Amino acid sequence: MTAIDVRGLRKSHQEFEAVRGISFEVPEGEVFALLGRNGAGKTTTVEVLAGLQRADGGTVRVLGLDPYADRAAVRRRTGIMLQEAGFFPDLTVAQTVDTWRDFTAAPRPREEALELAGLTGRSGTKVRQLSGGEKRRLDLALALLGRPDVLFLDEPTTGMDPQARAATWEVIRDLAGRGTTVLLTTHYLEEAQRLAGSMAIMDEGRIVAAGGMAETLAARSGRVAFRLPPATDPAALPLPVTVENGLAVCRAEDPDLAAQRLLTWAAERGLRLEGLEVRTATLEDLFLDTSPKVAR
Amino acid sequence: MSLAATYRLGTRLFWRDRSMVFASVVTPVGLAVGLPALMRHVTSGGVAGATALAQSAIAILLAITAFMNITVALTGRRDQLVLKRLRTTRLTDGQLLLGQIASTATQTVVLIVACAVAVRFAAGVPLPADPLVFAAATIAGSVVLSLLGAAYTAAVPRAELAAAYTMPVFLLCGVSAGAMGPIPLPGWLQTALDLLPTSAVVHAVRTGDLAVPLLVLAVWGAAGLVALRLWFRWEPRRS
Numbered sequence: 001m002t003a004i005d006v007r008g009l010r011k012s013h014q015e016f017e018a019v020r021g022i023s024f025e026v027p028e029g030e031v032f033a034l035l036g037r038n039g040a041g042k043t044t045t046v047e048v049l050a051g052l053q054r055a056d057g058g059t060v061r062v063l064g065l066d067p068y069a070d071r072a073a074v075r076r077r078t079g080i081m082l083q084e085a086g087f088f089p090d091l092t093v094a095q096t097v098d099t100w101r102d103f104t105a106a107p108r109p110r111e112e113a114l115e116l117a118g119l120t121g122r123s124g125t126k127v128r129q130l131s132g133g134e135k136r137r138l139d140l141a142l143a144l145l146g147r148p149d150v151l152f153l154d155e156p157t158t159g160m161d162p163q164a165r166a167a168t169w170e171v172i173r174d175l176a177g178r179g180t181t182v183l184l185t186t187h188y189l190e191e192a193q194r195l196a197g198s199m200a201i202m203d204e205g206r207i208v209a210a211g212g213m214a215e216t217l218a219a220r221s222g223r224v225a226f227r228l229p230p231a232t233d234p235a236a237l238p239l240p241v242t243v244e245n246g247l248a249v250c251r252a253e254d255p256d257l258a259a260q261r262l263l264t265w266a267a268e269r270g271l272r273l274e275g276l277e278v279r280t281a282t283l284e285d286l287f288l289d290t291s292p293k294v295a296r
Numbered sequence: 297m298s299l300a301a302t303y304r305l306g307t308r309l310f311w312r313d314r315s316m317v318f319a320s321v322v323t324p325v326g327l328a329v330g331l332p333a334l335m336r337h338v339t340s341g342g343v344a345g346a347t348a349l350a351q352s353a354i355a356i357l358l359a360i361t362a363f364m365n366i367t368v369a370l371t372g373r374r375d376q377l378v379l380k381r382l383r384t385t386r387l388t389d390g391q392l393l394l395g396q397i398a399s400t401a402t403q404t405v406v407l408i409v410a411c412a413v414a415v416r417f418a419a420g421v422p423l424p425a426d427p428l429v430f431a432a433a434t435i436a437g438s439v440v441l442s443l444l445g446a447a448y449t450a451a452v453p454r455a456e457l458a459a460a461y462t463m464p465v466f467l468l469c470g471v472s473a474g475a476m477g478p479i480p481l482p483g484w485l486q487t488a489l490d491l492l493p494t495s496a497v498v499h500a501v502r503t504g505d506l507a508v509p510l511l512v513l514a515v516w517g518a519a520g521l522v523a524l525r526l527w528f529r530w531e532p533r534r535s
Contacts (some may be wrong), residue, residue, distance in 0.1 A: 103386065
């Protein structure tokens with residue numbers, strides 16, 4: 001069954017059209033990553049899905065319900081980690097969780113929520129004294145309090161140290177394994193690649209690439225790069241390359257095979273291919289190819 | 297249950313913020329008890345003068361503890377994106393606002409009653425002759441002023457300006473109820489100021505007449521509700 005269904009969604013802020021007719025579906029129990037550079041429209045999409053903003057056009061359904069019109073009903077089954085939201089700075093971590101438990105039907109026990117977010121040792125600390133990464137973990141604890149069926153995570157690991165990030169990935173993977181549907185936006189492409197089963201890349205309010213993570217990446221070409229030996233004509237190489245600043249880049253469906261051919265060619269001529277790098281397609285390649293305005 | 301949760305939250309936060317307690321408890325209570333006590337012991341106004349001033353001072357409590365407090369608290373939480381976070385819970389917008397309004401109104405009623413008792417001992421001001429009228433007027437007044445304060449946040453561009461923006465309201469309410477001493481006003485202006493919700497509460501407490509003040513409060517309450525629906529902002533302006 002479809003947990004999140006977006007069709008032709010449009011949303012403007014004053015004159016600016018932030019989301020320009022996007023459509024996607026997320027089946028129950030899947031982790032879906034929404035990617036794109038800043039200002040691509042990801043957060044607006046999440047806020048419409050969370051029922052905080054009303055769609056200007058198109059339809060949006062979460063668990064079959066309109067998140068804006070049926071907000072109370074949708075909220076009982078969703079958890080939301082906004083990209084930016086405030087806390088009461090003078091409450092401690094434990095008091096914050098207790099306050100939010102008050103707002104949640106059948107909430108997790110406080111200790112369980114703190115343990116999930118890795119904040120057990122910080123329960124007596126005032127929120128104003130937490131680091132950015134710790135605040136993010138408290139965000140996660142609050143989003144998970146109601147054992148949601150659908151979880152919206154807008155840049156969930158921003159500001160976290162690598163350990164906390166890995167722990168958070170583990171929590172998300174575990175939740176997904178138990179059937180929670182997760183919609184994730186992130187700047188960390190590795191995060192998306194590790195967690196998400198499918199994804200969409202947004203640019204200027206539109207979806208410019210979408211599909212299953214594994215299939216999409218498999219369909220992309222890999223890359224072999226090396227410094228072009230001195231006095232070598234790129235046209236003489238056995239495979240077509242592009243040269244930028246002395247770096248030759250060869251795109252190939254099977255980059256291992258391409259590297260072998262290039263090395264054999266070089267060996268026959270007594271040349272070295274310095275700085276040789278062989279890479280299968282990553283999400284980053286796809287992202288850079290589809291969002292041309294990202295600074296390379 | 298959810299309304300009770302926001303009520304508890306509002307109350308917890310009210311007493312936790314020390315500078316806010318100073319501004320919205322210590323200062324107005326000091327004025328509402330101190331002015332009648334001075335009138336009784338230092339001037340020749342006697343008990344009658346002290347009583348009139350104590351009744352007028354209810355306008356100060358309503359303007360500060362209800363109106364200013366909720367305006368400052370809600371604009372602060374709006375600009376710190378706390379209201380936005382609260383909206384990600386299962387609480388409805390109505391529950392969030394009504395819980396806060398009920399909490400602020402309760403603190404105000406408690407302080408008004410405490411001041412009525414305090415001036416009994418500090419200035420010999422008799423306790424309200426008709427406790428029911430007193431209770432009805434102060435409860436209705438506290439709710440309406442809290443509601444208006446919540447609606448007024450729409451006019452406040454940034455949290456740090458909230459207290460300054462409530463100052464004219466405080467002055468108007470204080471002057472019209474006579475809490476700032478006798479200030480000569482043109483008749484038409486006094487008539488207009490008598491229509492303020494704070495003046496209505498003071499009028500009811502002073503005269504025991506409840507019908508007209510409750511009508512005035514009902515009109516203000518309805519206006520506040522409409523303004524809340526139309527203009528209340530849950531997030532700071534994006535610009």
